[in-house]
Amino acid sequence: MVRFALQYAFSVLFFIGASGIPATKAQPNILPVERSLSKHKKELRRFPYLEMIELKSLIPSIIYDLRYASPNNFMQRLMYPAGTNSTYLRRPAADSLLKVQQELKSQGLGIKIFDAYRPYSVTQHFWELVKDERYVANPAKGSNHNRGTAIDLTIIDIKIGEELDMGTGFDHFSDTAHHSFKQLPESVLQNREKLKNIMLKYGFAALSTEWWHYTYQSPIRFPVLDISFKKLRRQ
Template identity: 35%
Template structure:
């Protein structure tokens, strides 16, 4: 039979070990977040003049809440993509315009969050603005939501063009009346972009870059962005006037999952 003192010592050691594990587990969990490779940069470090209105860390997006993985409202891209955007910006500035980015690198956990949301038929609070003519059950079949995104490879971004001097974008107020993303510019959410015919993230065929129903100034504005981007090596996704990928991609087959934050870029040699 073990002596009482021996039993007490062993219980004390076991309790101390348990407390130690509990105490370090949050920090240990934080350290498990992956870091961005050296090839990734903050866009503002390459070109601070490009306007950033990052939508997914906010409530003004098609889900209606901040998206998992977006810890700060910053644009992160591979360096070649950021440098190419800098070239586009220089040409647009000389014409009295500026680029504005809505989304850049997107971690896989954010894509997973989109998928989980899409599978919940009850979560439709932003339908009236972002997908008024699409049944939510069709989002996968129609290609609006997918389990993988080119954004996670780091060289894809969503963006628009703003006339200078840039007017401030009115703040989104949760619960405010929602207007369809394809409504006339004077009626839909007052984004300070030039009129592209629809708002950003509009799940509608009118958002197709060369949809023949979009004519006049709206068509010309889409071509202004398209021509400027393609001249710098970007390829447009035909179904989304705002979606561009730099080619050749540094990571064409890798889907990253580091969070969108300055901390993901820190501590690299």
């Protein structure tokens, strides 16, 4: 544990905040994007925390409802390959999500995931279809989903297998999905607060306009990846 902590702290000195890759490799005004699995694996040998963890491999009890692997999303089309049944977060974010699930489980609750890691090419495709930063990330900046640190999720009641009422569905783009919107039943406000409080407790930050979206907070910004789900299984 001490060795890992020292390695982590040492690596931060050589990683820049804007991209999370060694400063000597960064190019000004160009977003670095890692597309090579072999280079990713090479970096893992130096910095193990860069590992992309398939979430069910770490947290078998979580539920997947991967919306972009079906037409059941705001784009109304497949954005991931048909049959995609895996999703990923960086090691520190995944470890924190495990703690979230463990605490919720003690209350008879659990996590349902709508999305986590998103290959950069998918973010580019989103932008081609909807050039509006209120709804999709600008590829010029990259997304925390591309970095493996953002997650879209909700809470379910384990006993009945149903989602807690959050007032809107996932990817509902109106002010009713904002954390600041209070004209909702008290039970809905409490459910949103429950999700927000537990995510903040374990190191995630909320997005003000989307009750379902959280980003893991880290001293570095991890590299943007454009590696397929299929290839990541071989890391």
